[in-house]
Amino acid sequence: MASTNTTAAQAAPAPASAPAAPPAHGANLHVATPAGVLIALGIVYGDIGTSPLYTLRAIFARGPIQEEVVLGSVSAIFWTLTLLTTVKYMLLALRADNNGEGGILSLYALLRRRPTKWLYIPAILGASALLADGIITPPISVASAIEGLQILKPDLNTVPIILAIITGLFVFQQFGTAIIGKLFGPVMLVFFSMLAVLGVVQLLHYPAVFKALNPYYAINLVVNVPGGFWLLGAIFLCSTGAEALYADLGHVGRGNIYFSWTFVKVCLILNYFGQAAWLMQHVGQKLAGQNLFYKLMPDWFLLPGIAICTLATIIASQALISGSFTLIIEALRLRFWPKVRISYPTELRGQAYVPSINWLLYVGCVGVVLYFRESGNMEAAFGLAVTLTMLMTTVLLAYYLYYKRVSVLWIGLLVVVYFTIEGSFLVANLRKFPEGGWLSILLASIMLSVMLIWIRGQRLRNELTEFKDLAEYLPMLKELSNDHSVPKYATHLVYLTKSDNPKCVENGVIYSIFMKRPKRADVYYFIHVETTDDPYTTTYTVQHIMPNELVRIDFRLGFRVDHAINIMFRQVVTDLVKNKEVDITSRYESLNKNEIVGDFQFILLNKTLPTRYLLRGLLSTVMNLYERLKHLGVSEQESFGLDNSNVSIENVPLVIPARPELQLVREEVPAK
Template sequence: MAEKRHPLTDEPHTLTANKHPHTAISAGGLLIALGIIYGDIGTSPLYVMASILKNGRVPDLVEASLVLGGISCVIWTLTLQTTVKYVLLTLNADNNGEGGIFSLYSLVRRRGKWLAAVAIVGGASLLADGVITPPISVSSAVEGLRAVYPDIPTVPIVIAIIAGLFVVQSFGTQIVGKAFGPIMLVWFSMLAILGGMWIVQNPAILKAFNPYYAYELLVKYPSGFWLLGSVFLCTTGAEALYSDLGHCGKGNIRISWTFVKSALLLNYLGQGAWLLQHQGQQLDGRNPFYALMPSWFLLIGIGIATIAAIIASQALITGSFTLVAEAIRLNMWPKVKLNYPTDVKGQLFVPSMNRLLLLGCIAVVLYFRESVNMEAAYGLAITLTMLMTTILLTAWLLAKRVAKPLVVGFAVLYGIIEGAFLVANMAKFPHGGWVSLAIGGTLMAVMYVWLRAHFIKRRLTDFVKLEPYANKLIELSNDGTIPKYATHLVFLSGAERASEIEQKIVYSIFQKRPKRADIYWFVHVENTDQPYTMEYKVTEIAPNDVLRITFRLGFRVEQRLNLYFRRVIEELVRNKEVDITSRYESLSKQNVTGDFRFVVLEKFLSVENELPFMEKVVMQAYFYIRQFIASEVQYFGLDTSSVKVEKVPLIISAPQNVTLTRIR
């Protein structure tokens, strides 16, 4: 018996063909989770305590209240923010096994248009964080070499590592990714062992588990509240736990987080134990993380830290690609070219975003030069992302009909926690925080323009009923006085209803240049809120003469219309629903298949417009940005040899009062 295959992809058809399988708990899954998810949060011990001490009352002076309070704040931030909010609560808000702020938005967007603004702020802030994370992670690791080589120039080394990291993105990370898990296992084991060694020597640091020390630091220590900006750095990678849900599954994430959190706490406590032994001393720029290492192990430890920092950067880069792909399907980002370098489901490469991130990371390294300076820019943007996730999660809890007192309690608790972090991080604004906000603000502007322009165009695009034109299309097809344009003529349509078509398409077929064809195809792509939907529907407007195909594709499905359209045609031919043999008499006798030609209508802003000021600004910005991005032909994966692009004017609001006076 022949194996049944999926009609769109020609892959074996299974019950899970339309959804991403939720990864089962396994040793392999746990190892993969270590490599994919925890790079950012796992490398935070490199700089968190150094940042807290730097921002103390007397910078670099070791004070017992500062050490115990700082460690206590870290412990309870990891517990409340990462464990409770993300690992226990947010992971439940999965979209067919997928996570991330745009997946969460897809689940709740019908509850209010204003939630789009929340998703835009959160998504843009997360992308901005992607420009800061690679420089600070790699710089923090490489600067450890100064303990051995005090005068070594670190900036060229950091730029070289980051440049190499972005260059390899186009090849995919399937092979490299298999090594991530074991390396991160070594990294977290090293964190735990180094920390444990010092805790044994000075167990007094265990008092930091008492939240009173955190309270004392924030309330009684001079400027203690503003240290939250440094404390927050310990949880900046928490959003990745949710964003990468689809790669590992919530079970693997929850179990592996137990190990990761234990390793992180041991290391933080170990750094605290070492610091307590140096009370009253100036650190003079020494990083307490590297101070835990025996001298013979220092170079090895720096090497492992550098590799872990690279993995942290890699995870955030690929996460940014996924975020952009999701934003495109939600009409929040230009339809840029997407590549799929490997066969791994969900792995993709966005060339334009890769270039932007590379330039942004190099600019950050050259501007700040030192990781301690980058800390001023780091954390502010991701605080906004976490706040936006809290708002969307509150909407999701309400949609799930969770008891309102519990929902209100959640919103108030995390509103206060993240609001406090945001206020504390705002102190970083004049010292470099403006960089991440400027990057995030630019990205928010692009997302706003794209989404607003989408709604403006959709609202004012003229649609007409397709059925009245069916007979006219058949007559045109049989009119031998008009040269045949193509055997099969395929138009991409934005009409959501199968019974409608854009007026511009009718104009293109009958008036701009009569386009005679044997069969007219109208293809519409509908993006679903589920990540991996792959469905299609065929509507016969006129049997074997005028047909419409509607593809329902998930927001993480690659747009390969050439392939999908061909698969559907093969299915229709097998079922004898359509005859694609050429209707030229000489070719029909030989059963020659006719040619297929796609027509893509590319709009431009007509000069015949009178727009309100804001809509004019939005549309001008929209068409300006479009000059620098790939065309729809590339985005939809169409074969350029069989595509005709037609320019059509977009008249959004025509002038109403035009008075001309005839003179003689």
């Protein structure tokens, strides 16, 4: 706390991540506006919108063009976009919003107070796979666009260009996208319009391809065409951005997504069918590594087309990186991820920057580019992880509908249909495991391991934490506060407590106050932070346990709100002073008569655990790994925004283990 008079006028503004809810929040969730639709085009559809650059090319990468495969593939693409994106995500998932927010972790937060305690497993599985997808999507998207230059110059090495674009993209993250973000919508509008026009031009030459709208051709491909089932691994690439679409609900609102998806889907379908029309005119030939998408462009339009595609893939990558930041922040607030540094480069709602994740993604993207070098090789690593995310979302959606008292028959139908569809895609993608699919599984496994270790480590520490009945120590605390023989430690002494029961406090706090250097203060504060299931809750309660001597403050913060405790605590104290509930002036006579505010001191406890005495085997390993992750992350001082406060960090034992009594025998010192 500052050492000047604290008044209501001096209360600090709300932290950057905790302003009022976004425009999509609450009553505006269903509203569609022209500006909102344009923003949705720039934020929501980058991943799924750039999939025409590589989906059909991946299907025909090896064998000759066959009519049954062309019709079956484009039919399967149409019905995948319809059943997965339109029905599951648009009509079902977008309705499972958590106070206006979407995404797998928001959905989990909506369900986590329910009796089913294991639901965190599908939540972290899906989140881990989505983070893995964030490492593979930028390289394959950018590479697919840039490789169009090889049509003009076949011997061009595109790797340096791809790396330069990706490097610039990640370096730019720390500055935010408030300025160029305004261009995202118009650029994507041009891109989708280009998709539609290119498709229509080809369809004019072969309109008969529209017969593939009949699902018979998709079923025939999977059931009757030799090897047709395994093509589902490539067909699935058309829907990889559907999960990101759900996660962006809070940024743009359901109404804007609904309205814009109609336009986007029409453009995608026209382009996919246009590519199929081109293929139908070249039956029997081989693509031989050529980029099918650019075959649709006339020569004079090739350079402008490549430029538009490159901008679109950069926007798609930017949206996915920002989505990864949001996912990590949600995981951190839900205590699924170690505490990491978060900054807010602009005032734009939801614009956060997580340096550790940014550079982790960057290293992963560079590794993918250098290992695979071409987008055609990256396709094998793409898609496998996302199928896991979709399956986990289906599990959580089923429970959401169950708690909404939807008929068990409808829920059973949902599970059967989508487990069949997504399970088939998963099995087909597993065939790509040796060719590169192992990478997405490896990346997802690393992310999952971090989450599991962090969750289990916290649970072990919570199980070992001892709580004391605060009532037993209140008389001692009052005596200490008024014992002038003990040097005053601070005028106002603040502890953070994990006890959600106001009548209890952890043993470490008692140990710090009484058993180490006695900490006499005029007023003690116990602060407890609870993360709520609603994304933007910012409320608090105050209990005067001992008037003007012990105050407990409970903050209830949503899982998307920054825990800037220093700022929030200052605002609460300002309100308490204004209401004359506490007196924060210094108790020293020379300062009190001049109404000087007393000093505020925060005590953060580093609870040490002698694992060798308490834990054995796997539990000891988990705890050791947990401690390593804790040291790799930011300190509690930084994570709670206490960098500019008077903070002391103390080591206290989490629990004092009982040790066996040693039978020591005293020996007499022999006389000389």
